[in-house]
Amino acid sequence: MELSRKELALLRALATRQGRKKSGCCRCEGLRAVRELLAFYPEKVKFAAVSESASGVFECAPELLRIVPDKLFSEISGTVSTQGIIAVAQIPPEASGEIKGNFVLALDQLGDPGNFGTIARSLRAAGEYELWYTKGSIDPWGDKAIRSGMGVQFGLNLRRFETLEELALAGVRMGVKNVFIADPHQGESCFTCNALFDRSIIVIGGEPNGVKGAYPDARRVIIPMPGDYESINAAQAATVLIFESVRRKMN
Amino acid sequence: MELSRKELALLRALATRQGRKKSGCCRCEGLRAVRELLAFYPEKVKFAAVSESASGVFECAPELLRIVPDKLFSEISGTVSTQGIIAVAQIPPEASGEIKGNFVLALDQLGDPGNFGTIARSLRAAGEYELWYTKGSIDPWGDKAIRSGMGVQFGLNLRRFETLEELALAGVRMGVKNVFIADPHQGESCFTCNALFDRSIIVIGGEPNGVKGAYPDARRVIIPMPGDYESINAAQAATVLIFESVRRKMN
Numbered sequence: 126m127e128l129s130r131k132e133l134a135l136l137r138a139l140a141t142r143q144g145r146k147k148s149g150c151c152r153c154e155g156l157r158a159v160r161e162l163l164a165f166y167p168e169k170v171k172f173a174a175v176s177e178s179a180s181g182v183f184e185c186a187p188e189l190l191r192i193v194p195d196k197l198f199s200e201i202s203g204t205v206s207t208q209g210i211i212a213v214a215q216i217p218p219e220a221s222g223e224i225k226g227n228f229v230l231a232l233d234q235l236g237d238p239g240n241f242g243t244i245a246r247s248l249r250a251a252g253e254y255e256l257w258y259t260k261g262s263i264d265p266w267g268d269k270a271i272r273s274g275m276g277v278q279f280g281l282n283l284r285r286f287e288t289l290e291e292l293a294l295a296g297v298r299m300g301v302k303n304v305f306i307a308d309p310h311q312g313e314s315c316f317t318c319n320a321l322f323d324r325s326i327i328v329i330g331g332e333p334n335g336v337k338g339a340y341p342d343a344r345r346v347i348i349p350m351p352g353d354y355e356s357i358n359a360a361q362a363a364t365v366l367i368f369e370s371v372r373r374k375m376n
Numbered sequence: 377m378e379l380s381r382k383e384l385a386l387l388r389a390l391a392t393r394q395g396r397k398k399s400g401c402c403r404c405e406g407l408r409a410v411r412e413l414l415a416f417y418p419e420k421v422k423f424a425a426v427s428e429s430a431s432g433v434f435e436c437a438p439e440l441l442r443i444v445p446d447k448l449f450s451e452i453s454g455t456v457s458t459q460g461i462i463a464v465a466q467i468p469p470e471a472s473g474e475i476k477g478n479f480v481l482a483l484d485q486l487g488d489p490g491n492f493g494t495i496a497r498s499l500r501a502a503g504e505y506e507l508w509y510t511k512g513s514i515d516p517w518g519d520k521a522i523r524s525g526m527g528v529q530f531g532l533n534l535r536r537f538e539t540l541e542e543l544a545l546a547g548v549r550m551g552v553k554n555v556f557i558a559d560p561h562q563g564e565s566c567f568t569c570n571a572l573f574d575r576s577i578i579v580i581g582g583e584p585n586g587v588k589g590a591y592p593d594a595r596r597v598i599i600p601m602p603g604d605y606e607s608i609n610a611a612q613a614a615t616v617l618i619f620e621s622v623r624r625k626m627n
Contacts, residue, residue, distance in 0.1 A: 252602035351503035372567040
Protein backbone atom coordinates (compact mmCIF):
# COMPACT_ATOMS: atom_id res chain seq x y z
CA MET A 126 0.00 0.00 0.00
CA GLU A 127 1.09 3.55 -0.58
CA LEU A 128 1.56 6.06 2.16
CA SER A 129 -1.41 8.44 2.27
CA ARG A 130 -0.97 12.17 2.53
CA LYS A 131 -2.40 12.08 6.03
CA GLU A 132 0.05 9.39 7.11
CA LEU A 133 2.98 11.35 5.69
CA ALA A 134 1.88 14.43 7.62
CA LEU A 135 1.58 12.33 10.78
CA LEU A 136 5.09 10.86 10.31
CA ARG A 137 6.49 14.37 10.04
CA ALA A 138 4.52 15.75 12.96
CA LEU A 139 5.70 12.95 15.27
CA ALA A 140 9.25 14.25 15.18
CA THR A 141 8.11 16.92 17.65
CA ARG A 142 6.81 16.58 21.19
CA GLN A 143 3.79 18.67 20.28
CA GLY A 144 2.94 16.39 17.37
CA ARG A 145 3.12 13.35 19.63
CA LYS A 146 0.93 15.01 22.23
CA LYS A 147 -1.72 15.96 19.68
CA SER A 148 -1.96 12.54 18.02
CA GLY A 149 -1.06 10.25 20.93
CA CYS A 150 1.36 8.40 18.66
CA CYS A 151 5.12 8.06 18.32
CA ARG A 152 7.68 6.93 15.73
CA CYS A 153 9.72 3.81 16.21
CA GLU A 154 12.69 3.67 13.83
CA GLY A 155 15.04 0.80 12.96
CA LEU A 156 14.68 -2.81 11.93
CA ARG A 157 15.23 -4.39 15.31
CA ALA A 158 13.02 -1.94 17.20
CA VAL A 159 10.11 -2.39 14.79
CA ARG A 160 10.44 -6.18 14.81
CA GLU A 161 10.32 -6.19 18.61
CA LEU A 162 7.36 -3.87 18.54
CA LEU A 163 5.45 -6.11 16.13
CA ALA A 164 6.36 -9.22 18.10
CA PHE A 165 5.39 -7.94 21.55
CA TYR A 166 2.86 -5.15 20.99
CA PRO A 167 1.33 -5.65 17.53
CA GLU A 168 -1.93 -4.00 18.59
CA LYS A 169 -0.10 -0.69 19.09
CA VAL A 170 1.21 -0.44 15.53
CA LYS A 171 -0.74 1.84 13.16
CA PHE A 172 1.45 1.29 10.10
CA ALA A 173 5.09 0.73 9.11
CA ALA A 174 6.75 2.92 6.48
CA VAL A 175 9.50 1.07 4.62
CA SER A 176 11.86 2.52 2.03
CA GLU A 177 11.93 0.86 -1.39
CA SER A 178 15.48 -0.43 -0.83
CA ALA A 179 14.60 -1.92 2.56
CA SER A 180 11.33 -3.51 1.44
CA GLY A 181 13.10 -6.81 0.71
CA VAL A 182 14.49 -7.31 4.23
CA PHE A 183 11.38 -6.53 6.21
CA GLU A 184 8.19 -8.53 6.48
CA CYS A 185 4.95 -7.62 8.17
CA ALA A 186 1.21 -7.86 7.67
CA PRO A 187 0.43 -6.30 4.25
CA GLU A 188 -2.28 -4.04 5.67
CA LEU A 189 0.35 -2.35 7.88
CA LEU A 190 3.03 -1.95 5.21
CA ARG A 191 3.59 1.33 3.35
CA ILE A 192 6.32 1.39 0.72
CA VAL A 193 7.98 4.82 0.43
CA PRO A 194 10.42 6.03 -2.26
CA ASP A 195 13.99 6.17 -0.88
CA LYS A 196 14.36 9.90 -1.33
CA LEU A 197 11.19 10.72 0.58
CA PHE A 198 12.10 8.18 3.24
CA SER A 199 15.49 9.68 4.01
CA GLU A 200 13.77 13.04 4.31
CA ILE A 201 11.37 11.65 6.94
CA SER A 202 14.00 9.62 8.80
CA GLY A 203 15.58 10.95 11.97
CA THR A 204 18.90 9.18 11.33
CA VAL A 205 21.81 9.96 9.03
CA SER A 206 22.20 6.44 7.70
CA THR A 207 18.69 5.08 7.80
CA GLN A 208 17.77 1.39 7.97
CA GLY A 209 14.69 2.23 5.96
CA ILE A 210 11.93 1.42 8.42
CA ILE A 211 9.76 3.50 10.74
CA ALA A 212 6.64 2.27 12.48
CA VAL A 213 4.00 4.60 13.83
CA ALA A 214 2.57 3.33 17.09
CA GLN A 215 0.11 4.43 19.69
CA ILE A 216 1.69 5.68 22.92
CA PRO A 217 0.30 3.60 25.80
CA PRO A 218 -1.52 5.51 28.55
CA GLU A 219 0.69 6.46 31.50
CA ALA A 220 0.95 3.65 34.04
CA SER A 221 -1.36 3.80 37.02
CA GLY A 222 -2.17 1.45 39.84
CA GLU A 223 0.17 -0.69 41.90
CA ILE A 224 3.92 -0.94 41.63
CA LYS A 225 4.97 -4.00 39.65
CA GLY A 226 8.22 -5.83 40.42
CA ASN A 227 10.75 -5.37 43.22
CA PHE A 228 11.75 -1.73 42.96
CA VAL A 229 11.28 1.53 41.09
CA LEU A 230 14.07 3.08 39.07
CA ALA A 231 13.62 6.86 38.99
CA LEU A 232 15.39 9.31 36.69
CA ASP A 233 15.81 12.84 37.96
CA GLN A 234 16.28 15.37 35.15
CA LEU A 235 18.01 12.91 32.88
CA GLY A 236 18.29 14.73 29.58
CA ASP A 237 20.23 12.29 27.41
CA PRO A 238 18.08 10.03 25.19
CA GLY A 239 20.91 7.50 24.74
CA ASN A 240 21.22 7.06 28.50
CA PHE A 241 17.46 6.82 28.83
CA GLY A 242 17.25 4.02 26.26
CA THR A 243 20.13 2.09 27.78
CA ILE A 244 18.56 2.26 31.23
CA ALA A 245 15.17 1.17 29.87
CA ARG A 246 16.75 -1.88 28.21
CA SER A 247 18.70 -2.87 31.33
CA LEU A 248 15.54 -2.64 33.40
CA ARG A 249 13.55 -4.76 30.95
CA ALA A 250 16.32 -7.37 30.68
CA ALA A 251 16.35 -7.61 34.47
CA GLY A 252 12.63 -8.32 34.54
CA GLU A 253 11.66 -5.08 36.23
CA TYR A 254 8.94 -2.66 35.14
CA GLU A 255 8.82 0.66 36.96
CA LEU A 256 10.69 3.54 35.30
CA TRP A 257 9.69 6.89 36.74
CA TYR A 258 11.05 10.29 35.82
CA THR A 259 10.84 13.96 36.69
CA LYS A 260 10.21 17.02 34.57
CA GLY A 261 13.42 17.97 32.77
CA SER A 262 14.04 14.37 31.72
CA ILE A 263 13.93 13.31 28.11
CA ASP A 264 10.56 12.46 26.53
CA PRO A 265 10.49 8.62 26.53
CA TRP A 266 8.48 8.70 23.30
CA GLY A 267 10.82 10.92 21.31
CA ASP A 268 12.63 9.50 18.25
CA LYS A 269 16.03 9.14 19.87
CA ALA A 270 14.76 7.69 23.14
CA ILE A 271 12.81 5.04 21.23
CA ARG A 272 15.71 4.18 18.92
CA SER A 273 18.06 3.87 21.86
CA GLY A 274 15.55 1.89 23.90
CA MET A 275 14.59 -0.24 20.89
CA GLY A 276 10.98 0.14 21.88
CA VAL A 277 11.20 -1.45 25.35
CA GLN A 278 9.29 1.62 26.51
CA PHE A 279 6.09 -0.16 25.50
CA GLY A 280 6.67 -2.87 28.11
CA LEU A 281 7.52 -0.60 31.03
CA ASN A 282 5.44 1.27 33.58
CA LEU A 283 6.48 4.84 32.85
CA ARG A 284 5.29 7.53 35.26
CA ARG A 285 6.12 11.22 35.14
CA PHE A 286 6.27 13.66 38.06
CA GLU A 287 6.92 17.37 38.38
CA THR A 288 9.58 17.08 41.08
CA LEU A 289 11.60 14.43 42.87
CA GLU A 290 9.69 15.12 46.06
CA GLU A 291 6.34 14.47 44.37
CA LEU A 292 7.74 11.30 42.87
CA ALA A 293 9.00 10.07 46.25
CA LEU A 294 5.76 10.93 48.04
CA ALA A 295 3.71 9.13 45.38
CA GLY A 296 5.92 6.08 45.90
CA VAL A 297 5.51 6.20 49.66
CA ARG A 298 1.72 6.36 49.26
CA MET A 299 2.00 3.22 47.11
CA GLY A 300 3.93 1.30 49.76
CA VAL A 301 7.55 2.21 49.03
CA LYS A 302 9.68 1.65 52.13
CA ASN A 303 12.86 3.56 51.23
CA VAL A 304 14.02 6.16 48.74
CA PHE A 305 17.68 5.78 47.74
CA ILE A 306 19.60 8.43 45.84
CA ALA A 307 22.61 7.22 43.86
CA ASP A 308 25.43 9.50 44.94
CA PRO A 309 28.84 9.58 43.26
CA HIS A 310 30.61 10.61 46.46
CA GLN A 311 29.11 9.05 49.58
CA GLY A 312 26.58 6.59 50.94
CA GLU A 313 25.98 2.94 51.74
CA SER A 314 27.61 0.50 49.31
CA CYS A 315 25.15 -0.76 46.70
CA PHE A 316 26.67 -4.21 47.13
CA THR A 317 25.91 -4.56 50.82
CA CYS A 318 22.86 -2.35 51.48
CA ASN A 319 20.17 -4.93 52.34
CA ALA A 320 17.11 -2.76 51.78
CA LEU A 321 18.15 -1.54 48.33
CA PHE A 322 15.67 -3.56 46.28
CA ASP A 323 13.00 -4.17 48.88
CA ARG A 324 10.04 -2.08 47.70
CA SER A 325 12.31 0.92 47.20
CA ILE A 326 12.84 3.78 44.80
CA ILE A 327 16.38 4.21 43.45
CA VAL A 328 17.01 7.65 41.97
CA ILE A 329 19.61 8.27 39.27
CA GLY A 330 20.51 11.79 38.15
CA GLY A 331 22.07 13.23 35.02
CA GLU A 332 25.85 13.08 35.01
CA PRO A 333 28.24 14.21 36.33
CA ASN A 334 26.75 15.97 39.35
CA GLY A 335 24.28 13.25 40.28
CA VAL A 336 20.77 14.02 41.47
CA LYS A 337 19.63 17.66 41.53
CA GLY A 338 16.21 17.21 43.14
CA ALA A 339 15.83 16.67 46.86
CA TYR A 340 13.82 14.45 49.18
CA PRO A 341 14.60 14.92 52.88
CA ASP A 342 14.16 11.27 53.93
CA ALA A 343 16.28 9.80 51.13
CA ARG A 344 19.17 7.48 51.91
CA ARG A 345 22.38 7.72 49.88
CA VAL A 346 23.82 4.78 48.02
CA ILE A 347 27.20 4.63 46.28
CA ILE A 348 28.77 2.33 43.71
CA PRO A 349 32.27 1.62 45.05
CA MET A 350 35.02 2.54 42.57
CA PRO A 351 38.46 1.35 43.58
CA GLY A 352 40.06 3.06 40.55
CA ASP A 353 41.45 6.58 40.81
CA TYR A 354 38.94 7.64 38.16
CA GLU A 355 35.27 8.28 38.84
CA SER A 356 33.58 8.65 35.57
CA ILE A 357 30.87 6.22 34.79
CA ASN A 358 27.78 7.83 33.36
CA ALA A 359 24.15 7.62 34.47
CA ALA A 360 23.42 4.64 32.21
CA GLN A 361 26.40 2.66 33.46
CA ALA A 362 25.54 3.43 37.09
CA ALA A 363 21.93 2.37 36.55
CA THR A 364 23.05 -0.84 34.84
CA VAL A 365 25.31 -1.75 37.77
CA LEU A 366 22.48 -1.19 40.25
CA ILE A 367 19.87 -3.01 38.15
CA PHE A 368 22.04 -6.10 37.72
CA GLU A 369 22.95 -6.12 41.40
CA SER A 370 19.21 -6.70 41.89
CA VAL A 371 19.39 -9.61 39.42
CA ARG A 372 22.36 -11.12 41.26
CA ARG A 373 20.44 -11.06 44.54
CA LYS A 374 17.33 -12.54 42.94
CA MET A 375 19.42 -15.41 41.54
CA ASN A 376 21.11 -16.23 44.86
CA MET B 377 50.19 31.75 21.35
CA GLU B 378 48.87 31.34 17.86
CA LEU B 379 48.47 28.00 16.20
CA SER B 380 51.29 27.46 13.72
CA ARG B 381 50.65 26.19 10.22
CA LYS B 382 52.36 22.91 11.10
CA GLU B 383 50.16 22.45 14.16
CA LEU B 384 47.04 23.13 12.12
CA ALA B 385 48.10 20.52 9.57
CA LEU B 386 48.75 18.04 12.39
CA LEU B 387 45.33 18.67 13.95
CA ARG B 388 43.70 17.93 10.61
CA ALA B 389 45.81 14.87 9.89
CA LEU B 390 44.97 13.31 13.26
CA ALA B 391 41.35 12.85 12.24
CA THR B 392 42.54 9.83 10.23
CA ARG B 393 44.12 6.60 11.37
CA GLN B 394 46.96 7.11 8.89
CA GLY B 395 47.71 10.56 10.27
CA ARG B 396 47.87 9.15 13.79
CA LYS B 397 50.16 6.35 12.72
CA LYS B 398 52.54 8.71 10.95
CA SER B 399 52.84 11.22 13.80
CA GLY B 400 52.30 8.97 16.81
CA CYS B 401 49.83 11.50 18.18
CA CYS B 402 46.08 11.69 18.71
CA ARG B 403 43.39 14.33 19.32
CA CYS B 404 41.59 14.57 22.60
CA GLU B 405 38.45 16.73 22.35
CA GLY B 406 36.21 18.17 25.05
CA LEU B 407 36.69 20.15 28.25
CA ARG B 408 36.50 17.26 30.68
CA ALA B 409 38.73 14.92 28.65
CA VAL B 410 41.44 17.55 28.23
CA ARG B 411 41.31 18.50 31.91
CA GLU B 412 41.74 14.85 32.90
CA LEU B 413 44.57 14.48 30.42
CA LEU B 414 46.39 17.51 31.82
CA ALA B 415 45.81 16.37 35.39
CA PHE B 416 46.96 12.76 34.96
CA TYR B 417 49.28 12.72 31.93
CA PRO B 418 50.56 16.29 31.42
CA GLU B 419 53.80 15.01 29.86
CA LYS B 420 51.84 13.56 26.93
CA VAL B 421 50.24 16.85 25.88
CA LYS B 422 51.87 18.66 22.92
CA PHE B 423 49.47 21.60 22.83
CA ALA B 424 45.81 22.50 23.39
CA ALA B 425 43.84 24.35 20.74
CA VAL B 426 41.05 26.46 22.25
CA SER B 427 38.42 28.44 20.37
CA GLU B 428 38.18 32.15 21.09
CA SER B 429 34.74 31.75 22.73
CA ALA B 430 35.98 28.94 24.99
CA SER B 431 39.23 30.62 25.98
CA GLY B 432 37.60 32.07 29.09
CA VAL B 433 36.53 28.75 30.60
CA PHE B 434 39.74 26.81 30.11
CA GLU B 435 43.04 27.27 31.87
CA CYS B 436 46.35 25.59 31.19
CA ALA B 437 50.06 26.37 31.01
CA PRO B 438 50.47 29.31 28.58
CA GLU B 439 53.14 27.49 26.56
CA LEU B 440 50.59 24.77 25.68
CA LEU B 441 47.71 27.09 24.83
CA ARG B 442 46.83 27.99 21.24
CA ILE B 443 43.88 30.35 20.68
CA VAL B 444 42.02 29.62 17.44
CA PRO B 445 39.31 31.75 15.76
CA ASP B 446 35.86 30.16 16.25
CA LYS B 447 35.26 29.60 12.56
CA LEU B 448 38.51 27.74 12.04
CA PHE B 449 37.93 25.78 15.23
CA SER B 450 34.54 24.45 14.24
CA GLU B 451 36.10 23.37 10.95
CA ILE B 452 38.75 21.33 12.78
CA SER B 453 36.40 19.94 15.43
CA GLY B 454 35.00 16.43 15.08
CA THR B 455 31.75 17.33 16.84
CA VAL B 456 28.64 19.17 15.73
CA SER B 457 28.34 21.36 18.81
CA THR B 458 31.93 21.81 19.91
CA GLN B 459 33.06 22.67 23.44
CA GLY B 460 35.92 24.54 21.88
CA ILE B 461 38.89 22.55 23.07
CA ILE B 462 41.12 19.91 21.50
CA ALA B 463 44.45 18.75 22.90
CA VAL B 464 47.04 16.98 20.79
CA ALA B 465 48.79 14.27 22.75
CA GLN B 466 51.38 11.61 22.18
CA ILE B 467 49.97 8.08 21.94
CA PRO B 468 51.71 5.93 24.58
CA PRO B 469 53.62 2.87 23.32
CA GLU B 470 51.58 -0.35 23.33
CA ALA B 471 51.68 -2.06 26.72
CA SER B 472 54.19 -4.85 27.16
CA GLY B 473 55.32 -6.91 30.12
CA GLU B 474 53.26 -8.48 32.87
CA ILE B 475 49.53 -8.37 33.32
CA LYS B 476 48.51 -5.69 35.83
CA GLY B 477 45.44 -6.13 38.04
CA ASN B 478 43.11 -9.09 38.49
CA PHE B 479 41.89 -9.86 35.00
CA VAL B 480 42.03 -8.90 31.34
CA LEU B 481 39.02 -7.51 29.52
CA ALA B 482 39.24 -8.40 25.83
CA LEU B 483 37.17 -6.93 23.00
CA ASP B 484 36.64 -9.11 19.96
CA GLN B 485 35.83 -7.10 16.84
CA LEU B 486 34.08 -4.37 18.75
CA GLY B 487 33.45 -1.68 16.16
CA ASP B 488 31.49 0.94 18.09
CA PRO B 489 33.59 3.80 19.53
CA GLY B 490 30.89 4.72 22.06
CA ASN B 491 30.88 1.23 23.50
CA PHE B 492 34.67 1.17 23.52
CA GLY B 493 34.86 4.38 25.54
CA THR B 494 32.20 3.29 27.99
CA ILE B 495 34.01 0.00 28.62
CA ALA B 496 37.34 1.78 29.07
CA ARG B 497 35.80 4.09 31.68
CA SER B 498 34.16 1.24 33.59
CA LEU B 499 37.46 -0.62 33.70
CA ARG B 500 39.37 2.40 34.95
CA ALA B 501 36.74 3.19 37.59
CA ALA B 502 37.01 -0.41 38.80
CA GLY B 503 40.76 -0.05 39.25
CA GLU B 504 41.67 -2.51 36.48
CA TYR B 505 44.15 -1.92 33.67
CA GLU B 506 44.24 -4.54 30.93
CA LEU B 507 42.09 -3.80 27.87
CA TRP B 508 42.99 -6.02 24.94
CA TYR B 509 41.37 -6.12 21.51
CA THR B 510 41.45 -7.89 18.20
CA LYS B 511 41.75 -6.62 14.65
CA GLY B 512 38.37 -5.34 13.50
CA SER B 513 37.86 -3.41 16.73
CA ILE B 514 37.76 0.36 16.83
CA ASP B 515 41.05 2.30 17.00
CA PRO B 516 41.32 3.31 20.69
CA TRP B 517 43.07 6.53 19.64
CA GLY B 518 40.45 7.71 17.16
CA ASP B 519 38.52 10.93 17.86
CA LYS B 520 35.28 9.27 18.87
CA ALA B 521 36.88 6.57 21.02
CA ILE B 522 38.82 9.22 22.94
CA ARG B 523 35.82 11.51 23.38
CA SER B 524 33.72 8.62 24.62
CA GLY B 525 36.50 7.31 26.87
CA MET B 526 37.32 10.84 28.06
CA GLY B 527 40.98 10.00 27.70
CA VAL B 528 41.11 7.06 30.15
CA GLN B 529 42.92 5.24 27.35
CA PHE B 530 46.13 6.86 28.55
CA GLY B 531 45.92 5.03 31.87
CA LEU B 532 45.16 1.55 30.52
CA ASN B 533 47.31 -1.27 29.22
CA LEU B 534 46.00 -1.55 25.67
CA ARG B 535 47.23 -4.51 23.62
CA ARG B 536 46.19 -5.40 20.08
CA PHE B 537 46.12 -8.89 18.50
CA GLU B 538 45.27 -10.20 15.05
CA THR B 539 42.84 -12.86 16.25
CA LEU B 540 41.11 -14.01 19.41
CA GLU B 541 43.21 -17.16 19.42
CA GLU B 542 46.46 -15.16 19.36
CA LEU B 543 45.12 -12.97 22.13
CA ALA B 544 44.20 -15.97 24.28
CA LEU B 545 47.51 -17.74 23.68
CA ALA B 546 49.46 -14.60 24.57
CA GLY B 547 47.47 -14.41 27.79
CA VAL B 548 48.14 -18.05 28.64
CA ARG B 549 51.87 -17.49 28.12
CA MET B 550 51.62 -14.61 30.59
CA GLY B 551 50.00 -16.76 33.26
CA VAL B 552 46.30 -16.49 32.47
CA LYS B 553 44.41 -19.46 33.97
CA ASN B 554 41.08 -19.27 32.12
CA VAL B 555 39.60 -17.63 29.07
CA PHE B 556 35.89 -16.76 29.44
CA ILE B 557 33.70 -15.75 26.54
CA ALA B 558 30.61 -13.67 27.40
CA ASP B 559 27.76 -15.48 25.68
CA PRO B 560 24.23 -14.07 25.41
CA HIS B 561 22.65 -17.54 25.38
CA GLN B 562 24.47 -20.04 27.59
CA GLY B 563 27.24 -20.56 30.13
CA GLU B 564 28.09 -20.33 33.81
CA SER B 565 26.43 -17.44 35.64
CA CYS B 566 28.76 -14.47 36.01
CA PHE B 567 27.45 -14.05 39.55
CA THR B 568 28.51 -17.48 40.81
CA CYS B 569 31.48 -18.50 38.63
CA ASN B 570 34.35 -18.51 41.13
CA ALA B 571 37.23 -18.39 38.67
CA LEU B 572 35.88 -15.43 36.68
CA PHE B 573 38.31 -12.79 37.91
CA ASP B 574 41.21 -14.98 38.99
CA ARG B 575 43.95 -14.23 36.43
CA SER B 576 41.49 -14.67 33.59
CA ILE B 577 40.62 -13.14 30.25
CA ILE B 578 36.98 -12.15 29.74
CA VAL B 579 36.05 -11.67 26.09
CA ILE B 580 33.21 -9.36 24.98
CA GLY B 581 32.02 -9.28 21.37
CA GLY B 582 30.17 -6.71 19.29
CA GLU B 583 26.42 -6.88 19.68
CA PRO B 584 24.07 -8.59 19.13
CA ASN B 585 25.69 -11.87 18.08
CA GLY B 586 28.35 -11.94 20.78
CA VAL B 587 31.90 -13.08 20.08
CA LYS B 588 32.83 -14.00 16.51
CA GLY B 589 36.38 -15.26 17.11
CA ALA B 590 37.05 -18.68 18.59
CA TYR B 591 39.37 -20.22 21.17
CA PRO B 592 38.83 -23.94 21.76
CA ASP B 593 39.56 -23.98 25.51
CA ALA B 594 37.33 -21.02 26.34
CA ARG B 595 34.62 -21.31 28.99
CA ARG B 596 31.28 -19.60 28.46
CA VAL B 597 29.86 -17.10 30.91
CA ILE B 598 26.38 -15.59 30.85
CA ILE B 599 24.76 -12.60 32.51
CA PRO B 600 21.42 -13.89 33.81
CA MET B 601 18.45 -11.91 32.48
CA PRO B 602 15.15 -12.75 34.12
CA GLY B 603 13.23 -10.39 31.81
CA ASP B 604 11.67 -11.62 28.59
CA TYR B 605 13.89 -9.22 26.70
CA GLU B 606 17.58 -9.82 26.01
CA SER B 607 19.00 -6.69 24.68
CA ILE B 608 21.77 -5.14 26.62
CA ASN B 609 24.67 -4.02 24.48
CA ALA B 610 28.37 -4.83 24.72
CA ALA B 611 29.11 -1.83 26.93
CA GLN B 612 26.33 -2.69 29.38
CA ALA B 613 27.42 -6.34 29.52
CA ALA B 614 31.04 -5.34 30.14
CA THR B 615 29.97 -2.90 32.86
CA VAL B 616 27.99 -5.61 34.66
CA LEU B 617 30.97 -7.99 34.57
CA ILE B 618 33.51 -5.35 35.58
CA PHE B 619 31.48 -4.23 38.60
CA GLU B 620 30.85 -7.83 39.65
CA SER B 621 34.64 -7.93 40.07
CA VAL B 622 34.45 -4.80 42.23
CA ARG B 623 31.72 -6.35 44.36
CA ARG B 624 33.86 -9.41 45.03
CA LYS B 625 36.94 -7.29 45.83
CA MET B 626 34.90 -5.30 48.37
CA ASN B 627 33.53 -8.37 50.18
